Amino acid sequence: MRALKRLPVRRRRAAAAVLAGVAAACALSAVRAPGGVEVLAAARDLAGGRLAASDVMVVRLPPDAVPAGAYAAGSPVTGRVVAGPLRRGEPLTDARLLGPGLFRFSGSPESVATPVRIADPGAARLLSPGDVIDVLAAYEDGPFEARTVAQEVRVIARPPGSTDGGGLLVLATTPAQAAGLAQAQAQGRLSVTIHPR
Template identity: 50%
Template sequence: MRPTSPPLRLIVRHRRLLAALLAATALWCATLAVRPQPTTAVLAAAHDLGSGPLTTGDLTTVNLPTTTIPDGAIRPGTDVTGRLLAAPLRRGEPITDIRLLGPTLVDAYGPGMRATPVRIHDPATASLLHPGDTVDVIGTTTQWDDTSAPASPTVIRSLKVIATPKPPTDQLTDAGTLIVLVTTPDQATTLAHAATTSRLSVTIHGRAG
């Protein structure tokens, strides 16, 4: 019989060791594949939410893979009860700072801008509004005599809607519906003055697409 060559004898001699090493390597790779990813706790919507003030029942804590958490996600322990949600959220969607009405959201529209609450007279019109809509604010005077018809001049044109809060049903009034617009400080002053002498309403610009 032809003698076995030295390299072949070496492989045969250590085949059990090689098999054990290969099995250990496969097990290590499998362990890495199924190892759970690190998670981080964040606040999320407990159910589908419309824009408006947040309550304790609107919030829940979820643990998400750390690599998937969006920037600005709100962590448990942060008090956001009563803050205004600027746009609707689906159940389980993380709540981020940009979703809450406040400096972070308003700053996206430019330095020095303000979030200005405006009460409009017609709730049906308010129900058609969504964050991001562009509106003109119209003021119908509440002070006129018998010889003149009420005037309805445009107060300010092309303002962005930033939130359309939905108040609790036990807080509904006949005073109109609140919306929040992005304005400059001067525009906020103009709207506040117009609200004292006029019933405010809005017309909605056409939506693109």
């Protein structure tokens, strides 16, 4: 009879020991550093422009979710220029900041960065880095017809700024296309057509 009275106590002690072990395991897993890779991301929605320290935050991503070219936590990005709009939480990559990464993104090793101002700032707002466009020029002196001055060039940046002089774009062009764009910009008004993605 005595053995029967002790059995429930033993079972209770065993159950308590198991529960204590589970609780300890949960506590240890909570104390351990969570897995993942720390990368830099936009701390708020950014229209573009120079990065301030308050524009950047550290986020932890699963290793398979880290985009190629992502900046690791602690990378010096303050003062760098964002090529186009970023959403809050979007990781910063070499293709999103002005610099050599954008030229790898443009797809051509002989590309040069060519800033152009198109006549309609609203058209510039439709574009994002990576878009492929044709640039047209309408000359003020001469026939009122537009001609294509650069075909299939990639937008690598849409810097923010004044819209009273048109929309500023930075394009990845060949040196010959850059010369043609400079001449066309000096003599007329530029517009764009957008290739489908």
